[in-house]
Amino acid sequence: MLNQDFRKYGIPALAFVLTFILLYTNVFYTWDKILADAVYQTGDTPDNRIFIVAIDDKTLQEYGPMNQWSRDISKQVVETLNQDATKRPAVIAFDIMYIESTDEAVDQAFADACKQAGNVVTAYNIQFKEQPEMDKNGKITFNPFYVDEVDYPYTELKESAYYGFANTIVDEDGYVRRFMTSLEHEGETHFGLATQTYIRYMEANGKVPALPNMWFENNIVPFKYATGTGGYSVVSLCDVLNGTVNPAIFTNGIVFVGAYASGLMDSYAPAISHGTQMYGVEIQASIVDALLNFNYQQEVSKTLYAFIASVLVAIYAFVCQKFKVVPSGIIMAVLAIGSIVFAKVMYDNAWILPILVLPLMLIVSYAANVIIGYLAEIKRRKQIVGVFKQYMAPQIVDEISKQKDFKVELGGERRHIAVLFVDIRGFTTMSEVLKPEEVVEILNEYLSLTTQSIFNNKGTLDKFVGDATMAVFNAPLDLDDYIYRAVKTAWDMKAGSEALAEKFEKRFGRSVAFGIGVNCGDAVVGNIGCEFRMDYTAIGDTVNTAARLESNAKRGQILISQEVYDNVKDRVEVTPIGELPLKGKEVGVFIYQVDNVI
DSSP, X not given: OHHHHIIIIIHHHHHHHHHHHHHHHTTTHHHHHHHHHHHHOOOOOOOTTEEEEXXXXXXXXXXXXXXXXXXXXXXXXXXXXXXXXXXXXXXXXXXXXXXXXXXXXXXXHHHHHHHHHOOEEEEEEEEEEEEEEEOTTSOEEEEEEEEEEEEOOOHHHHTTSEEEEOOOBOOTTSEEOXXXXXXXXXXXXXXXXXXXXXXXXXXHTTOOOOOOOTTSGGGEEEBXXXXXXXXXXXXXXXXXXXXSSOGGGGTTOEEEXXXXXXXXXXXXXXXXXXXXXXXXXXXXXXXXXXXXXXOBOEEOOHXXXXXXXXXXXXXXXXXXXXXXXXXXXXXXXXXHHHHHHHHHHHHHTTEEOOOSHHHHHHHHHHHHHHHHHHHHHHHXXXXXXXXXXXXXXXXXXXXXXXXXXXXXXXXXXXXXXXXXXXXXXXXXXXXXXXXXXXXXXXXXXXXXXXXXXXXXXXXXXEEEETTEEEEEESOSSOOTTHHXXXXXXXXXXXXXXXXXXXXXXXXXXXXXXXXXXXEEEEEEEEEEEETTEEEEEEESHHHHHHHHHHHHOOTTEEEEEHHHHHHHTXXXXXXXXXXXXXXXXXXXXXXXXXXXXX
């Protein structure tokens, strides 16, 4: 009972609580992100308006180590790309820090070129540190994006070009999935390099920039990659400067200039392809791509989703108890796969859902139900075996235990059964003259005979009452030809008792015999008693009549009722005895003596 109640209510309740905790605390953050990346970051078609002018190995061989370059090279890039005013890029974004001043004339020349072009965005760096802050409710929190210092481009360039911070947001597991659109510091709005590039492109084309709504914490926005490493059009910087590449291919496009060689130490782990590296300039290009094509998302309310998912898991845990293992497993699989598909659809519509915990908890709920159900079934079978092993043949008990809808509980049912009573005649007299241990030995021999005869004919041993035995047939399981089996059992007892009588006559000088009565009819059968002590038995007029038949049977005599005879008359030889009056009834029962069983 405890197992059934726990399975019915406990598992759904635990499933709800555990699911809510796992989702709310984000325990499986890393594993969830791995699965989410596989489902969400499927890539698309990279925007063909975005190009990368790469500072690659070929360029480094041509111009030497980048840290030794003159800013005249950057000036030449700006001038080369803008040489034809009708075929120039809409934006040139340098993912390069121009912070320190170098040669004054060269620095000024580069700044002048940027100012004249009017389409250049350069990078700078913001140094963050974790800072304790007090929120409006007086609670102290730690802000990981507190601005400690801003490393602006050198003065002349800052006054001549647009600029954006190039900081890359790396998640706890080391992958890049989010970007910071902007932040406010000392009254100034700072835009990210990708955000600034996107704004310049939109304005160059006479459009209003549509930045993500600023309800994101710290203005940090999750985004979807349009392509993996190497997906954008990439040309070598040296090929641009030496004329190998025609600058006209960048017309009204977005050109990123940045490191594209492993030795320059500017690479990150992109969410779209685990186990690979993506150069920082490609990360910036991917963010601009997301802004241009609205491929960024908002995370759903953690509390709301945790509650809804927990309710779903709890409902499943409750409902699957109504089904067998295979159907409930199919339902679980459909729900688990469906939750992933739903999460993908939501992601494509700009909402992020946790993807791992819901399918995981559905699986756990299914497994818990299977295990608890298995344990409950073991307990049920043990209980059935414990109740019936003393009453029935082992093979019958095993058959009952396999019936999943058979329960050992108080209560009964009306069934048509055959009832047999057998009593030892002369036992009382014999017990008065024999030693107690001899009496017990004789009694055990006779009761073993009656029990084995009952089991051999698939009957149920109801009870022993002193030297008497009661048996029923066709309960608790349906039994074919049960009335004949009851009569056959009586005949087997009579035959067996003759051999025992001869044995004990020789040994003790005394013998006994059976008096047997068999009746059939409707009776109430079931477990009678209380929760901690119950017996399986039959009650009713049918049982009482069988007992009266047995009490009227002489030594070695088998008496059967008219109804029993009517059912087996073609397989028995009998002698009619006459009507037996019954107490409390106007009409008695006509009885027969069984002389032979065919």
